[in-house]
Amino acid sequence: xxxxxxxxxxxxxxxxxxxxxxxxxxxxxxxxxxxxxxxxxxxxxxxxxxxxxxxxxxxxxxxxxxxxxxxxxxxxxxxxxxxxxxxxxxxxxxxxxxxxxxxxxxxxxxxxxxxxxxxxxxxxxxxxxxxxxxxxxxxxxxxxxxxxxxxxxxxxxxxxxxxxxxxxxxxxxxxxxxxxxxxxxxxxxxxxxxxxxxxxxxxxxxxxxxxxxxxxxxxxxxxxx
Amino acid sequence: xxxxxxxxxxxxxxxxxxxxxxxxxxxxxxxxxxxxxxxxxxxxxxxxxxxxxxxxxxxxxxxxxxxxxxxxxxxxxxxxxxxxxxxxxxxxxxxxxxxxxxxxxxxxxxxxxxxxxxxxxxxxxxxxxxxxxxxxxxxxxxxxxxxxxxxxxxxxxxxxxxxxxxxxxxxxxxxxxxxxxxxxxxxxxxxxxxxxxxxxxxxxxxxxxxxxxxxxxxxxxxxxxxxxxxxxxxxxxxxxxxxxxxxxxxxxxxxxxxxxxxxxxxxxxxxxxxxxxxxxxxxxxxxxxxxxxxxxxxxxxx
Numbered sequence: 001x002x003x004x005x006x007x008x009x010x011x012x013x014x015x016x017x018x019x020x021x022x023x024x025x026x027x028x029x030x031x032x033x034x035x036x037x038x039x040x041x042x043x044x045x046x047x048x049x050x051x052x053x054x055x056x057x058x059x060x061x062x063x064x065x066x067x068x069x070x071x072x073x074x075x076x077x078x079x080x081x082x083x084x085x086x087x088x089x090x091x092x093x094x095x096x097x098x099x100x101x102x103x104x105x106x107x108x109x110x111x112x113x114x115x116x117x118x119x120x121x122x123x124x125x126x127x128x129x130x131x132x133x134x135x136x137x138x139x140x141x142x143x144x145x146x147x148x149x150x151x152x153x154x155x156x157x158x159x160x161x162x163x164x165x166x167x168x169x170x171x172x173x174x175x176x177x178x179x180x181x182x183x184x185x186x187x188x189x190x191x192x193x194x195x196x197x198x199x200x201x202x203x204x205x206x207x208x209x210x211x212x213x214x215x216x217x218x219x220x221x222x223x224x225x
Numbered sequence: 226x227x228x229x230x231x232x233x234x235x236x237x238x239x240x241x242x243x244x245x246x247x248x249x250x251x252x253x254x255x256x257x258x259x260x261x262x263x264x265x266x267x268x269x270x271x272x273x274x275x276x277x278x279x280x281x282x283x284x285x286x287x288x289x290x291x292x293x294x295x296x297x298x299x300x301x302x303x304x305x306x307x308x309x310x311x312x313x314x315x316x317x318x319x320x321x322x323x324x325x326x327x328x329x330x331x332x333x334x335x336x337x338x339x340x341x342x343x344x345x346x347x348x349x350x351x352x353x354x355x356x357x358x359x360x361x362x363x364x365x366x367x368x369x370x371x372x373x374x375x376x377x378x379x380x381x382x383x384x385x386x387x388x389x390x391x392x393x394x395x396x397x398x399x400x401x402x403x404x405x406x407x408x409x410x411x412x413x414x415x416x417x418x419x420x421x422x423x424x425x426x427x428x429x430x431x432x433x434x435x436x437x438x439x440x441x442x443x444x445x446x447x448x449x450x451x452x453x454x455x456x457x458x459x460x461x462x463x464x465x466x467x468x469x470x471x472x473x474x475x476x477x478x479x480x481x482x483x484x485x486x487x488x489x490x491x492x493x494x495x496x497x498x499x500x501x502x503x504x505x506x507x508x509x510x511x512x513x514x515x516x517x518x519x520x521x522x523x524x525x526x527x
Contacts, residue, residue: 002318003316003317003318006312006315006316006318007316009312009315010312010313010315010316013304013308013312014302014303014304017303017304018303019303068300068302069299069300069301069302071295071297071298071299071300071357072298072300072302074271074274074276074293074295075292075293075294075295075298075313075357075360075361076313076316077274077275077276077293078274078275078276078291078292078293078361078370079290079291079292079293079313079316079317079360079364079366080316080317081275082275082276082277082278222278223278224235224277224278225271225276225277
């Protein structure tokens with residue numbers, strides 16, 4: 001566990017110092033700039049904050065698992081095991097996405113109007129923030145899952161990996177069975193009805209999907225280099 | 226640690242890079258891995274280091290803490306040399322301060338302390354290789370795997386690495402290495418693993434009690450007892466180095482008083498004698514005799 005934390009810290013240091021976080025951040029900021037306006041209903045805006053985080057998280061995970069040259073990856077893998085080294089990359093991407101999401105959550109809650117979509121009902125801000133946090137967590141986890149499945153070691157070619165990450169992100173948002181879709185839908189429909197629903201089930205589903213995806217990617221990372 | 230019937234191929238149905246490797250390595254053992262280019266030496270080292278997993282068979286009892294030095298370390302990492310070493314030390318369970326202290330010690334020992342605060346991207350190839358060696362040593366791993374780690378190091382750093390390897394083995398650590406220089410750590414390896422054609426592996430080994438058995442064994446395709454070996458004893462000027470141009474299959478032991486012991490396949494002995502006799506300053510040949518390949522065992526006959 002300690003080795004995984006140390007490796008995640010190492011991966012985060014690589015991410016921060018390589019500035020490979022900047023492009024995903026610009027994507028996220030761009031999506032939010034288009035979707036979120038001051039004075040809009042808070043739950044609608046939080047839905048966008050969560051949804052836009054999914055492709056951002058997938059990209060961040062891609063940045064992390066491809067950050068090291070092969071030689072450095074081998075050194076880290078020898079130090080702690082190949083699967084831990086890979087898990088650390090996925091975790092670092094997820095943590096970075098979560099930081100982005102939480103910052104966006106705070107700003108959005110500050111500038112949005114605490115009322116329902118039609119303006120008829122008041123929406124309490126604190127429960128709305130809780131629901132938004134659940135949505136952000138669910139989307140960060142689903143994005144990390146897409147990033148883990150759509151990149152090395154499962155998909156090694158850069159072209160296919162980028163395409164898989166992109167299509168996977170769209171699918172994870174659009175497909176009705178996806179926990180990310182359920183979480184965002186929960187926020188938006190709550191806004192329409194003027195009541196806050198905590199998307200627990202979606203969050204649990206996202207935890208399970210992310211755990212499975214990370215397990216699969218790390219198992220393959222440990223089997224072939 | 227124990228390798229049991231270990232095989233590796235890079236795709237299903239593809240050719241076996243390694244096949245049926247059985248190897249028993251005790252703690253405190255120095256293992257030299259030999260073989261031609263592309264024979265699977267690096268693959269074997271990566272399996273031993275736990276970077277890669279076998280496609281067949283299993284590896285048991287791999288030491289928990291391991292260090293690996295790749296041949297080339299073009300680490301365009303956005304960290305300083307000491308920052309990188311600190312991270313790797315933490316991964317091996319050291320606290321931040323202890324990791325930084327140990328990293329700085331290793332940099333100093335390899336003569337790279339002036340690069341501690343230099344970004345890894347700006348390091349020369351040799352300095353980057355020093356960092357690569359240091360990262361494997363931070364935290365004192367029980368198993369050290371060196372894939373031509375000496376390549377790219379300057380002469381003083383090579384000598385430091387030689388003595389570090391001997392220290393690690395004396396302290397009970399296990400070291401496995403590949404190096405293209407046949408004189409590297411001559412006489413020190415306890416086990417010599419020769420990777421032959423078709424990924425088969427031959428193992429020659431002996432404890433310190435029977436140094437004569439530290440001989441190379443050819444690939445599994447050769448005769449049941451390996452090739453006939455010859456021992457050459459020569460005397461040179463005190464302090465003279467091992468002469469250049471000796472056959473790659475020769476195992477050399479050079480004593481400080483200038484006594485050189487060569488153990489090599491009989492077929493290569495003429496070449497070795499020619500090199501010794503034509504070298505300047507010259508070598509006096511004391512004896513040439515055939516060697517009984519006792520204490521040698523080969524595994525994994527097809």
